[in-house]
Amino acid sequence: MxxxxxxxxxxxxPALAERGADEVPEGQxxxxxxxxxxxxxxxxxxxxxxxxxxxxxxxxxxxxxxDSTAPWVRSDLDGATxxxxxxxxxxxxxxxxxxxxxxxxxxxxxxxxxxxxxxxEARYPPASMPELVLNEPPRAANPRLVALRTAGPTRLTRxxxxxxxxxAAAAHGELEAGDLPLVAKGEVHGEFGGGADTVAxxxxxxxxxxxxxxQVLVAMSQGKPVSLFGASPLEWSGYELVGxxxxxxxxxxxxxxxxxxxxxxxxxxxxxxxxxxxxxRNLFACECGGAFRAAYPLRRGSM
Numbered sequence: 001m002x003x004x005x006x007x008x009x010x011x012x013x014p015a016l017a018e019r020g021a022d023e024v025p026e027g028q029x030x031x032x033x034x035x036x037x038x039x040x041x042x043x044x045x046x047x048x049x050x051x052x053x054x055x056x057x058x059x060x061x062x063x064x065x066x067d068s069t070a071p072w073v074r075s076d077l078d079g080a081t082x083x084x085x086x087x088x089x090x091x092x093x094x095x096x097x098x099x100x101x102x103x104x105x106x107x108x109x110x111x112x113x114x115x116x117x118x119x120x121e122a123r124y125p126p127a128s129m130p131e132l133v134l135n136e137p138p139r140a141a142n143p144r145l146v147a148l149r150t151a152g153p154t155r156l157t158r159x160x161x162x163x164x165x166x167x168a169a170a171a172h173g174e175l176e177a178g179d180l181p182l183v184a185k186g187e188v189h190g191e192f193g194g195g196a197d198t199v200a201x202x203x204x205x206x207x208x209x210x211x212x213x214x215q216v217l218v219a220m221s222q223g224k225p226v227s228l229f230g231a232s233p234l235e236w237s238g239y240e241l242v243g244x245x246x247x248x249x250x251x252x253x254x255x256x257x258x259x260x261x262x263x264x265x266x267x268x269x270x271x272x273x274x275x276x277x278x279x280x281r282n283l284f285a286c287e288c289g290g291a292f293r294a295a296y297p298l299r300r301g302s303m
Contacts, residue, residue, distance in 0.1 A: 156223030193273025
């Protein structure tokens with residue numbers, strides 16, 4: 001039986017749980033949108049939770065992560081009840097498409113563990129990976145989570161580093177563009193909404209020791225930056241692309257990422273386009289040691 005480390009002693013901060021639905025920070029002087037949205041608008045991915053399949057531990061167990069930020073995953077930190085009720089139907093989105101599963105509560109020595117997801121003749125991913133979980137059917141007919149990797153940055157993407165630094169500094173509010181020596185690290189191509197055909201990853205260089213390693217995700221169109229993802233775009237580092245999906249069937253791809261943040265630990269984030277804006281939402285966060293190293297190589301030997 002797959003055994004995850006004990007659950008966090010606290011939930012992710014509201015800022016993380018609602019990332020991508022924050023108000024626009026003060027002092028944004030850049031012409032680039034930083035991906036913030038009005039809280040009055042419905043967020044189409046707010047109910048997305050995360051399940052974990054670890055082929056190195058078991059070939060036939062899919063575990064729902066109780067540290068998911070979806071509101072239907074309850075935060076009962078003392079383990080007195082299952083974080084999701086036993087028998088509740090859920091919809092899992094993985095490489096084979098969307099399938100209906102059921103929650104099976106797990107208990108040991110009077111304490112509930114992260115529940116298992118079960119279904120007859122279940123199909124599991126070919127390798128360790130997170131999958132997406134909804135408590136209602138997705139809007140798209142049969143979305144899949146397609147594994148992807150970032151490609152190396154093009155010349156046009158590398159040339160956009162200055163504009164991205166200006167936007168990130170403005171979003172931060174206490175930095176100047178010169179404080180952010182950004183280097184393009186990779187990119188992925190597709191249809192990301194708002195005319196964006198690329199999502200690019202930039203990283204702060206070693207010449208800025210206080211921020212070195214922090215990263216920024218940017219929506220770009222024909223080599224020009226359009227929007228930063230996240231109201232606090234320098235919050236995360238260690239981005240590693242999991243894959244792409246289209247949850248609502250609108251033709252715009254959502255991207256799933258591993259990431260890390262100080263004081264939070266490991267996170268799983270989703271970048272997406274909604275209500276005319278590029279957004280980032282944290283779906284899961286946990287200081288949980290090496291539990292995910294089978295799929296997230298940056299975890300090896302770190303934190």
